[in-house]
Amino acid sequence: MKADILMPKLGESITEGTIVKWWKQPGESVKKDETLLEISTDKVDSEIPSPYEGVIVELKAGENDTVAVDSVIAVIDTEAAAGESKPSAPSKSPAEEKPAPPPAAAPSAPNDGAAGSAVIDFEMPKLGESITEGTIVKWWKQPGDAVKKDETIVEISTDKVDSEIPSPYAGVVKELLAGEGDTVEVGSVIARLQSGAGAADAPAAPASAPAAASAKAASAPTATASQSANASAPAESASVPRQKGGKFYSPLVRSIARKENISPAELEQIPGSGLEGRVTKQDVLGYLESGRVAPKPAAPPSAPSTRPASAPTSAPAAPATPPPSAAEVSARWEGQRVDVIPMDNIRKKIADHMVQSKHTSPHVYGVAECDFSHALGLVKKHRETFQKRDGMKLTINPMILYAVAKAINDYPDINSSIEGHTVIRKHFVNIGMAVATERGLIVPTLKHADEMNFIGVARRAFDLAIRARDRKLDVEDVQGATFTVTNYGVFGNVIGFPIINQPNVAILGVGAIKKRPVVIETEAGDVLGIRSIGYMTLSYDHRLVDGELGDRFLQQVVTYLENFDESWL
Template sequence: MGESISEATIIAWLKKVGDFVEAEETIVEVATDKVDSDVPSPVSGTITEIRFHKDAVVGVGEVLALIDCDDKVAGKKITIGKTETKSMPAETKKAEVTRAEANWQSNPDAFLSPLIISIAQKENLSIEELQSIPGSGTDGRVQKSDVFHYLKNRKYPVQSKPVAQQPASTYPKPKINFTEGKDHIVEMDRMRKMIADHMVYSKQTSPHVTSYIEVDVTNLVNWRNENKDKFQTKYNEKLTFTPVFVQAVAKAIQDFPMINVSVDEKNIIVHKDINVGMATALPSGNLIVPVVKNANEKDLLALAKDVNHLADASRNNKLKPEEIQGSTFTISNVGTFGSLMGTPIINQPEVAILALGIIKKRPEVITTSKGDEIAIRSMMFLSLSFDHRVVDGFLGGSFLRKVGDYLEQFDTNTTL
């Protein structure tokens, strides 16, 4: 499921006990933070046992089901994650296959999934207390069962420092008017709930500040119009503005590496890799962020191929878990929806996110060799939301201006 994933939720079983399955046939669907994945059967055989059912949260490496292959090999284990598939002799076919011995060493640096963070927030667990819980998952990662076990036996909550109690609001919850027969209720799906939790967590964690600039991208627009058909013919790839945006961001990050960081308590983690996430709308209306890895090391053609592949995989729900992990900076093209500009919410644990508005033609005053003139130019707004804990106005503004400079000064002699 990916290096940072410690658990997944079972969405649906496509087979039941007693069914025969072919090797590589999809048998169960599972989900992590934002991506759904099909789990194929490692062998051909008959399902003899299913251990976890729909909506169960299962740790990476757990056994999901047993398959009777033949007289020689029985009890093939279907697991979540990268755990190797092992076989058992026929004589142990009926024996219980237990999970690997739990690793009960506390690991303060272990990855905490959004589910674990959500439980901690609801139970008022401090980060120090959460990190002190021994994890039984892979590499000592804390799982849902570990947290509930800890809460059940907790006597003295651990806090590194006194927490000021916020007075309960006396403002009454606004009444929602519901007209029977006219209005109807739509329950949030799993992904929408996760997005909602992630957005609230981000706003509570990072003090957001948003800066804006306007850029003249006339030369870029003209270059793209002149080359998009040639590009399609030569490489069988669409030439959109997105790879150019990704390239400009990657260059600007190299100029201002402290924008490519994460915050860990009192430490700042500076990332060497420049992995640019692209906020992408799914057909369902939900949002997902596929990632262009090592964007600074790729030319425009390679970026275009990555962007087109990720966009197509998003639309068809074919993104792999590793394709939505590891972003260090995110862009959101709000201009796609006709928005002039936006105030994006930071994609945690990053510290900044860039919104790109719609490109519009309008008359502008420009300076030429003949003096000031009015000309039709292609203009767009850029807005950068950043975490004011570690990004001050100078860094945020300088980075944003540098992105704008790279777009305005795009080399129209770029050969494809």
């Protein structure tokens, strides 16, 4: 029986999707729930599993085609056996005069043992919706090394997280196309694997290269002829890159640009309203509706017109102070007793983020004293019970996070961000918890902390901290914080002045808890006692948070901690 595959509806407001990649081709078998294709919308990219098991009969839409929801995009024969599908693959291209090259391209079916051996492209993975590139930190396998399926092959760093990437196939590493330290665009081929029965004799693969080269040479005149035929439509023939000039273009945007003959240079002039300046479908459609007039290009001419004399001299001065390269710095310090260490990707991002925060937010600091004696008494009292019941050690940290979540509910303005002159108050509490790792600071996010009880907060915080130190965090784990807590007291520091984690408007720093002599008020009068005292610093953005709000919020956190309810445990 033949079954139609429809363009799925990936969201309530989604009416169409763009096919990024077909993972299966006509004649290939597919299992139920195996990835069939990748689809992009203006909101998300998704890998779509097959709803049936069978053999691909026909693809009714090609890669980069934009298709309406519920339209038929492929046909699957659910009754055909995998073995019967083999003869159909060559019949798809009867016009080809050289049938030799297609078998060389068979690597798209790595699991086919009959093929003997296949060369498979290994691409830079997409580790999150806003991630467009990754930096190769370390290759765990070198050319000639055998690799098992799901065995770590490479470690990749992005501006959000470091990830160890497993190999999707078993085989032998044939070639590395990018080196350690290289930053590579998502979807680019970074390595090639020899898979299948012939993986051991990887050198035999290059024999197919001359055939492929001759096939390319034979097809070159045809391509030239078609190019000259389309010379009247240069914009349509020019392909739009995934990323140009610092902007990322989704497959849907690129598809619209091709259909409307928008050149790459023209597309680059369209201001993006999406995340990190990303050009969305609405941006392109708005550009077309406005008569293809982009608002931004008009701005630059105003600079020379206001100051004709000084503009020519000041304009070249801007690019005159780029940061020195590692080679320049090394040369400057050559022969001296120093180590010149280039920043890794995460350290660069931390540095840029900290500088941006100090430039963006006018920081104000408030410091409060907190008596942790009661809370620490509860920790000591319930530590063994907590360990037996929940399998983890009870510490003061989840108590602080829980107190912060409750205080944010009392003072919701502290749970905001600023865009221009507009305040965005969040109705969900996502607490970023700074974790020190061997490679620097990382801030996983305790999401929806306001909806959890204390046990939920403690479990989630424990899990995030462990995975942060083991480099097992997903990109989603380090996104979306609305408020941040950092505990520098674990290193013995008593007071600190943390930098706000943008786009938050406040961050709480917790210092070391020390036993101190303090005056205690009793009914019989003042007495001197020994208490466990710690200092907490609230750094807040004075554009939104005034002293009264900052101080009241900080004191509310102190109140919850000093009067921590034992029933919460």
